[in-house]
Amino acid sequence: MGAGSIWTRFASGVRRFTSSRALGLGLVCLLLALRIADPSPVQALRFGAFDLFQQIKPREFTRQPVAIVDLDDASIEALGQWPWPRDRLADLVDAITADGAAAIAFDVIFSEPDRLSPARLAERPGMPDALRDELVDLPDNDRLFAEAIARSRVVAGQTSVRLAGDRGDASPIREVPHAILGDDPTPFLQKYPRLLQNLPVIEDAALGHGVFSTRPDPDGIYRRAPLVLMVQDSLRLGLAPELLRAATGGDAFAVRTNAAGIEGVVVARQLVPTAADGSVWPYLTPSNDARYVSAADVLTGHMPQGRLAGHLVFVGTSAIGLEDFRPTPLGVSMAGVEIHAQILENILAGTMLERPNTTIAVELVITALLGLVIVTLVPAFRASFVMILAVVVMAGYAGASWYAFDARRLLLDPTFPIITAVLTLILMASLNYLREERMRRQIRSAFGQYVSPDLVDQLSENPDALTLGGERKELTLLFSDVRGFTTIAESYRTDPVGLTHLMNRFLTALSNAILDEKGTIDKFMGDAVMAFWNAPLDIPDHPHAACRAALAMYDRVQEINRERIAEEGEDVLLIDVGIGMSTGPCTVGNMGSDTRFDYTALGDTVNLASRLEGLSKTYGLGIIISESVHDGVGPNFAMLEIDMVRVKGKTMPVTIFGLLGGPDLLSHPDWPRVAKANHRMRVAYATQDWDACDAALTALTDAGQSAGLALDGYIELYRGRVAAFRGTPPPGDWDEVFVATSK
Template identity: 55%
Template structure:
């Protein structure tokens, strides 16, 4: 049972399902970030395909900058507003809605002017008081036409609340539960003067509220105003224009379904709001107020139109941020809502869309949770992209073709998070497996190679590539004698060699080398593969110098430890003393060569090694063998010496024809780093050595002996370990004097030892 659970369910899926349930609960709560993402997606839809602008009998009577310039500053006397109403009605406007509040008496009315100026002459004041009040003139104009007055909400606080006035009843009927708990609520509003309200055919709210990001995406079609159910300005304008029949609010347990207005059902969100489907702002909707007052309009411009009166003048403009990404005058938003209702083009977001989005989220995430852990990464990504893209395409199609707003953002986001969760867990699991591989195989091959193979398993195939490498071979001189002294304690020999090989390995890997293999006490390594290394020859030389230095420290540490043991056992009885093993110095011989090799996986299809093949490999191995003959710890081939000669202290040793090769190789001893190379005494020694070798190859034995003696003095002064090299040439000179070389002698030494 436990194995079945681990294989087919697993803790990853359990955690993912728990996360899915939490995600669905978050969506139901609908916090601001989720709503903002959804709204931003709908905005993109809106911007990608705004509503087509089609001629409809809706116009905006605009108090624009030109009107202010010609008529005078705002607010105008109410008798001028009355002229606007009369002129519009005369031109055939069906109904007029005001996106303007007339909350205070007109201060430009003659009686009001007389009241506001007590120092005015009595006869003049009497004449003004006798004139008709402008507000009365406006009320009479309202009574002669179908006028809908706008009302708006107001922010109030304790001590500054507006006195409530009785509102004219808005005739309506309800089908279903009381909608007020779901509606947008306005507890305090600003109304027009009572005489104006009484003369108007209707009253509508033009207040709306933006989303948290400040964008006006929804407009309340029906709302709760001081506890009464009222229509918005656009809806009330349409109701009055179509006969003034009562409106009907249809509700269910989830909230408002829609409003029946002008004998058609207008679907709404559960809070009674609608989503306007906007076009870009268009001047074709606007009529300048000054043109209407000065009889400059064509006779049929307002015929049969529903007219909204608003302002767009600088200082009076009332612009709102819209989903289209550009601001728009508030009155034009109401006009577009009216157009949407008349053309049945409102965006639709039914209450059931939330259930569809939750169900889709659950299905998509469950598909990912169930199948993703067992699928290849490529298949999982491709399948997930198909699912998410398909759902996004359906969402956009519904908007484009049906004007239905189905949120693609949350289901896609939740699916992407599920994919990320599963992928993260898979990645952590694979990372753990990689660490296990590195831990297991890193003991045998280079960690760099393990890393590369774990990242790209395609390299675990037979084959190789041609690359220039620097190769290093090292061996312990006299290892046979050392092993013989440990014949009674082979474990101690194993510990010793492990410590020794660790020193060599650390130096190689510290300088980014790849350890090819261990062969008893010998090590083969190379640089510039599998990872490229621009100065691979320099790195190999630095590693070799570090190996020699640290082996020397290791030798001293072993001698000191042996002395401490002897001192500690002096007081012990002779029969309890442990037998002593001679402490041999571990002397390392190193050969380094550079050249073009084939590097890669070599072997059979079932077992292979990452190694290098080629003539430079054989030469490097032979050079390591020559270190015993010449007494130099590190010997470089000619190609390596050419690469590093400007940064290391080198001295030419000989031209050698190693075993198995016909072409001679000029070899060099690596003695130190650049500080030794720049020493004037060393430069003098290398010059003397070059002259000695030249005399030797020219068979000038006397001069060669003289220069050899001079070179010995320079070497002793620098304390360089070249005694074996100098003794070698001393013996050669004696032998060549005794038995001269043949006439075709080229000065090349033919080595007979590997």
């Protein structure tokens, strides 16, 4: 298309101001009003894009003079459960100070007297008088802790308490020196009505007082943190900037404002830019052990000398039981103390993400321009030209948003302007869109009863895919089968309709469990089902999806059994399903003849999954998975290594696992006992220590019963093997591998 032709079409289109343009302009105006209102769904899209940027390119970790003395699991195991006596915390402060730390901040609050202080212990009933007198004469733990704080530069951590109603009884708080540069910041700051403080003796001894409270965004993710906030009508710094202030002499901080809100906070003689409400967007790195020093190592002298010299030190916890973990934009949870440490690293290195007060105005202008371009061009040019131009413009803006983040650490929303452009483009091309949708519905109606919904969607987009051929792809395969189905079918010999109803009910439950996790049902083979994940459409976490589906299948079968008992009585034959799964490379595509073919998968992974389903009966477990599935899902499911086997048709042994449950089972208090007992049994079995193996099986029986697990068949299998090996020891070249002789 020449330049003259383009201009002619454009001029002609502009002259014809049609009703479609009016609707397009109305939609653009409506969407601009929606962006100004900024409801939660709009925020969620924007936040999701900003999260994705950080996940694609998290901040590179570079060493800063920031460290965390961690009250970790190892410290609690070595020195006792939390809370520790305050005299031990005094020793911790002294040890950190002696190692050369510039200042210390506690991401912990001490609002109540130490219950282990001698005077408190003396108050316990039944205490002998002589011992009580000795305890009363001992130094108070809180006083010892405060004296250690006074000998160092320590910031006492404080937290907010959000209470409704009268605030008249709020305790007075110690002021932190500050100044205001510009307008009053009070209307813009995040406000908390109440402050939970430490004991007065600790507050008086501390050089600084910082608030470690942060509010998550509506979706529960901690993306922002207040650098300055207002509590009980007083200005307070967050924990990280207050630590920096204390380390640099404790000078006053300053809040700089303008008519639009807060511009930044001056602390340690530098201006840290903030959002209008005084919050910042920290640029995070993944959690890094280099930031941490175990509190136990500090107290026992195992920490390298000078490790904390010149460092700004946070004292906090990553211990699992203390639950100080926060969801982050990186998609993983992180200890709250490490988030504070990363905020301070951002301040020191000048790497904070920025979203100035003017950013919203820029985004609104861009949104309006994109919408106007589409409203103007769609009636004047062919749809193909407008589509290409729109894609180029939207991709260019998305690229510009990424560049702003990558090169300038500037957060520019890529979602709403593009969504506005897309919605406007859809509206302006509605007739073609509706016509194409009618065609897709016809295809779905014709084929939707025979193949998977995902495959139908793919065929509706690309009818040329109805040809023979396959592609190499990593899949997760699942096979399931009913144990003893012949016996169940025999019980319905006089009621074939009842058997058909039962099978439809059973297969519907299994199919729904698979389809709910976006699996593709390859085929039904009588009472057996074959399914796979990651084709025809990509599913990045396909091993996770397959495991969730397998557990749901097993649960739904148990639900059917309970319903049948209620319907038919206790004597009904129950359905017992076995499931096998494996992940690996397969050939997947349309296989068959030129006139009839199926969308299916072929390969060694398929065969292995089928063999593992057969082994589920041998091991008395419902779900058996291969090592590849185990490695693909990591620690997100409750799994036990059960054996090394050489399945029929394969020469190399494989390690297999029993899939027993998901996060609910992992959090069960008896699960660690189950996993530990099973590990001991497997080690003893491999080393031919039959006594230890029997003892571990007994422990596994007890732990499994406590956790509500059906492990009897698995345990009896190994008891039988141990008994057999006691009578006839294995040969000298025994490799622990079980050879499966049947499918």
